[in-house]
Each structure stands twice: as C-alpha cells, then as structure tokens.
Amino acid sequence: MFTIDNYVKAETLEQAYSLNQKKTSTILGGCGWLKMGNRSIKTAIDLSGLGLDKIEETDTEFILGCMVSLRQIETNETINSYFGSAIKESLRHIVGVQFRNCVTIGGSIWGRFGFSDPLTLMLALGAEVKLYHTGKVKLSDFVNMPHDRDILTHVILPKNNQKTHYITHRATATDFPVIACCVSKLPEDFKDNGFRITIGARPQRASLVLDTNGILNDGITEESANKFADYVADNLNFSSNMRGSADFRRHLTRVLVRRALLALNQEV
Amino acid sequence: MAKILISFTLNGKKIEDAVSPDQPLLEYVREKGCKSVKRGCETSNCGLCTVLMDEKPILSCTMLAVRADGHDIITLEGKQQEAEEIGLFLAKEGAEQCGFCSPGLIMNIIAMKNELTNPSEDEIREYLSGNLCRCTGYVGQLRAIKAYLASKEDCQ
Ligand SMILES: Cc1cc2nc3c(=O)[nH]c(=O)nc-3n(C[C@H](O)[C@H](O)[C@H](O)COP(=O)(O)OP(=O)(O)OC[C@H]3O[C@@H](n4cnc5c(N)ncnc54)[C@H](O)[C@@H]3O)c2cc1C
Ligand code: FES
Ligand code: FES
Numbered sequence: 001m002f003t004i005d006n007y008v009k010a011e012t013l014e015q016a017y018s019l020n021q022k023k024t025s026t027i028l029g030g031c032g033w034l035k036m037g038n039r040s041i042k043t044a045i046d047l048s049g050l051g052l053d054k055i056e057e058t059d060t061e062f063i064l065g066c067m068v069s070l071r072q073i074e075t076n077e078t079i080n081s082y083f084g085s086a087i088k089e090s091l092r093h094i095v096g097v098q099f100r101n102c103v104t105i106g107g108s109i110w111g112r113f114g115f116s117d118p119l120t121l122m123l124a125l126g127a128e129v130k131l132y133h134t135g136k137v138k139l140s141d142f143v144n145m146p147h148d149r150d151i152l153t154h155v156i157l158p159k160n161n162q163k164t165h166y167i168t169h170r171a172t173a174t175d176f177p178v179i180a181c182c183v184s185k186l187p188e189d190f191k192d193n194g195f196r197i198t199i200g201a202r203p204q205r206a207s208l209v210l211d212t213n214g215i216l217n218d219g220i221t222e223e224s225a226n227k228f229a230d231y232v233a234d235n236l237n238f239s240s241n242m243r244g245s246a247d248f249r250r251h252l253t254r255v256l257v258r259r260a261l262l263a264l265n266q267e268v
Numbered sequence: 269m270a271k272i273l274i275s276f277t278l279n280g281k282k283i284e285d286a287v288s289p290d291q292p293l294l295e296y297v298r299e300k301g302c303k304s305v306k307r308g309c310e311t312s313n314c315g316l317c318t319v320l321m322d323e324k325p326i327l328s329c330t331m332l333a334v335r336a337d338g339h340d341i342i343t344l345e346g347k348q349q350e351a352e353e354i355g356l357f358l359a360k361e362g363a364e365q366c367g368f369c370s371p372g373l374i375m376n377i378i379a380m381k382n383e384l385t386n387p388s389e390d391e392i393r394e395y396l397s398g399n400l401c402r403c404t405g406y407v408g409q410l411r412a413i414k415a416y417l418a419s420k421e422d423c424q
Contacts, residue, residue: 001290001292001310002290003269003290004269004288004289004290005269005270006269006270006289007270007272007289007334028332030330031330031331031332032312032330035292035312035329035330036311036312041290044289044290046334046335048335071324092394095312095313095398096313096315096396096397096398096399097325097376097379097380097395097397097398098315098318098325098326098327098376098398099312099327099330099398101321101324101325101326102312102326102327102330102331103330173397174313174397174398
C-alpha cells in the first residue's frame with residue numbers, strides 16, 4: 001500500500017497538471033493498481049471533483065471521462081448497443097463487479113499495462129486519448145509513448161460503424177489474460193480494407209496489426225481467416241512469463257484470431 | 269501528514285471526521301465499529317471487504333476513506349435484516365464451512381438483488397465471481413442464493 005503526505009482534491013485541471021509536474025506527485029485513479037505498490041506519495045492529486053466521471057455521446061463519438069469506472073462502461077446501454085458484445089466481453093472478466101466499480105478507464109489506459117483488456121479493445125476500435133497538455137493523440141501512438149507527467153482527461157471512441165469481436169484466454173476465471181485478441185472491421189477507406197486486429201498480454205503491451213497484404217480483401221472465409229491468423233501469429237513478438245510461454249501464446253493467437261474473425265463474419 | 273475533513277453517512281448515520289488521506293475505507297469503518305468488514309487479501313481479489321457506496325458494491329480495501337466524502341456507505345451492520353435472512357438460506361443449505369467469506373458475499377448478494385432482475389445461473393456466477401471462498405466449491409452457496417432470490421420473487 002502507498003502512503004500519502006498531502007492530498008489535494010483538484011479544483012481545476014490546470015491546478016492538477018501543475019501539481020503533477022513534481023516527480024513526487026501522483027494522480028489517483030481508482031487506486032486499484034497503485035495500492036499494489038509501496039509508493040511514498042508526497043502529493044496525491046484526486047480528479048474526482050472535476051466531473052470527469054461521465055460518458056458523453058455525440059453524433060460521431062463516445063467521450064469517456066478518465067474517472068469513469070470500468071463497470072460504468074460495461075453497463076452503459078448506448079455504448080453496448082453501438083459496439084455490440086465486445087465491450088462487455090472485454091471487461092466482465094476483470095476481477096469482479098466490486099473491483100470494476102472502483103477502477104477507472106483513465107488509470108487503465110494511462111497505465112498501458114501489457115495485460116490490459118481495455119487497451120486491447122480500444123486500440124482495435126480506433127480510440128483516441130485526450131491529454132491535458134498534449135491534446136488529442138491516437139491511442140495507437142499513445143500506447144508507445146513513455147509515461148510522462150501529463151494527465152489523461154478523456155478516452156474517445158469514434159463511431160465508425162465498427163463490427164468488433166473480443167476474446168481472451170484465461171488460465172482461470174478473473175485472472176489476467178494469457179492472451180487477449182480483438183478484431184474490428186471498419187468500413188473500407190482508401191488506405192486499407194478496414195481490419196484492425198490487436199493482440200494484448202503477449203505479455204507486452206497490445207499491438208495493432210493491419211491487413212496490409214490484403215489477405216482479407218475478398219472477405220472472411222475459413223481459408224482467409226486461417227491465413228490471416230498465421231500472418232498475425234508469425235509477425236508479432238511473444239514472451240514467456242508465469243502465465244504461459246511465448247510458444248503457447250503464439251499458438252493461442254493463431255486460434256483466437258481465427259475464431260474472432262469467423263465470429264465477426266457471423267455478426268456482419 | 270495533514271488529515272482531511274470528510275462528511276458522509278455510514279449506515280444511515282451522518283459522520284463528520286478527519287481522516288488520513290492514505291487510510292483505506294476498510295480500516296476506517298472497522299475503527300467505527302463495523303467489524304463485519306474484513307481484509308482477506310492484499311490484492312483486491314477476495315471480495316471480503318465489500319461495502320455499498322451509493323448502493324453500488326465496492327471494495328473498501330481499494331477505496332480510500334477520503335473518497336467516502338459526500339457519499340452513502342452501508343456495511344453489513346446497516347443491512348442486519350437482509351443479512352440474517354440470507355444467512356438463514358446459507359445455513360439451511362449447509363453452504364458454509366468457516367464462514368469467513370460470508371459478510372462480503374452477503375453484501376454482494378444484496379447488491380446483485382438490487383441490480384439484476386431474475387438473474388440466470390451464469391449471471392449470478394458472474395456477479396459474484398469477485399467473492400472468493402477458500403473452503404467450499406460454491407455449490408451450496410449457489411443453491412442458497414437461488415432459493416433466496418426465488419423467495420423474494422414470491423413476495424413481489
Ligand atoms: C488484482 C488486479 C487484477 C487485475 N486484472 C486485470 C485484468 O484481468 N485485465 C485488465 O485489463 N486489467 C486488470 N487489472 C488492472 C485494472 O483493471 C486497472 O486497469 C488498474 O487498477 C488501473 O486503474 P485504476 O483506476 O485503479 O488506476 P490507479 O491504480 O489509480 O492508477 C494507475 C496509474 O495511472 C496513473 N493515473 C491514473 N489516472 C490517471 C489519469 N487520468 N491521468 C494520468 N495518470 C493517471 C496513476 O498515477 C498510476 O500511476 C487488474 C488490477 C489488479 C490490481
Ligand atoms: S480485502 Fe480482499 S478484496 Fe478487499
Ligand atoms: S466458508 Fe470458509 S472461506 Fe468460505
């Protein structure tokens with residue numbers, strides 16, 4: 001458990017940001033991850049008084065405040081009806097309802113944890129993050145940025161008529177995923193055929209793979225799904241940890257990408 | 269370390285107090301006499317510390333006491349009647365062995381009953397998956413919970 005010398009319930013984001021410039025300061029999300037460590041926090045900055053616990057919807061996007069809990073997202077009817085089962089599937093295995101009522105989307109995405117389910121999901125959805133100082137950044141860029149002293153204020157999920165399927169393999173219920181896979185199909189644009197595949201818990205941070213070779217150009221069939229699953233599994237790096245070996249993860253990736261693509265086909 | 273003034277309700281009673289900013293709600297409510305709330309782990313996994321915050325179940329080991337400010341906190345002590353009733357169903361099914369996990373489980377059963385209507389077995393399992401029991405295989409608890417929910421349906 002961490003210790004706190006001074007606690008400040010921020011009145012503005014500017015105040016929170018300037019306090020956070022000191023290395024000894026820490027932003028408090030839901031404290032789920034923070035409590036696992038022993039940080040001596042000189043100034044703890046609480047964002048919970050800034051109205052950042054709301055989910056807003058516009059014509060083009062969903063805007064999630066950083067203090068929105070994972071459970072709020074999981075039970076939000078409009079988000080779930082827009083994106084289908086993927087949202088709930090990505091969150092419902094995380095520890096338990098009580099835990100998901102505590103932990104935040106801001107802490108989850110800021111952490112850029114290798115095992116992260118929401119990161120794997122939102123990367124495939126084409127999300128952006130809004131940082132107080134830096135402004136809007138694509139999640140696909142943010143995922144590889146170092147942890148600096150900015151504040152993540154919002155996560156933005158674009159409404160792109162995505163069809164999405166989410167699937168993980170867990171050694172036991174409520175444990176971290178051994179591997180996480182999300183497949184999303186955006187409408188085609190001039191650049192590519194719209195497939196976004198993310199693999200998380202490799203166990204490194206989730207990676208995004210596009211179908212640059214056009215393997216799925218003629219649609220999803222058993223054959224193209226197999227071929228694309230091989231392409232993803234063979235082109236990503238995997239490592240071993242106590243939850244599984246690199247080889248096992250590569251094998252699971254092949255299986256889950258194929259399953260997710262075929263499931264997506266049923267939905268389209 | 270500077271203490272912080274908070275004002276909230278605990279089991280219906282208004283409380284104004286100064287708390288250490290790094291004290292978990294769990295230890296704080298125990299100091300206030302709510303001894304049903306227990307710590308069963310250091311990793312937010314066991315669910316034994318479950319309390320209701322504005323009717324939603326949360327882990328009091330993970331929530332800081334300062335964040336109770338302005339909220340309504342209920343522990344098992346504030347839900348005596350429902351707790352006893354659920355306890356009887358658990359006893360009738362011989363569900364418990366040591367019983368250590370029961371306070372947290374009962375709080376989450378209460379939360380589930382308020383949030384879900386006619387949950388299926390899968391939904392019950394999913395809602396209660398954050399409540400660990402180290403003695404049993406959950407089978408007796410599941411029988412008791414189903415019987416309890418059915419009895420509530422009959423009353424409506
Ligand atoms: C036992 C356990 C099991 C878990 N299992 C899973 C799992 O299976 N799948 C999964 O995806 N996740 C899992 N998680 C992670 C969890 O879902 C959360 O992502 C994690 O707790 C971080 O969210 P938080 O709100 O608790 O953040 P905190 O712990 O409060 O903060 C995490 C970090 O982010 C910083 N921070 C928080 N908010 C902001 C912000 N708005 N701007 C800038 N910095 C910020 C904090 O300073 C801190 O460094 C698990 C966590 C635990 C403790
Ligand atoms: S004490 Fe185990 S989850 Fe809170
Ligand atoms: S009965 Fe002993 S932990 Fe559940």
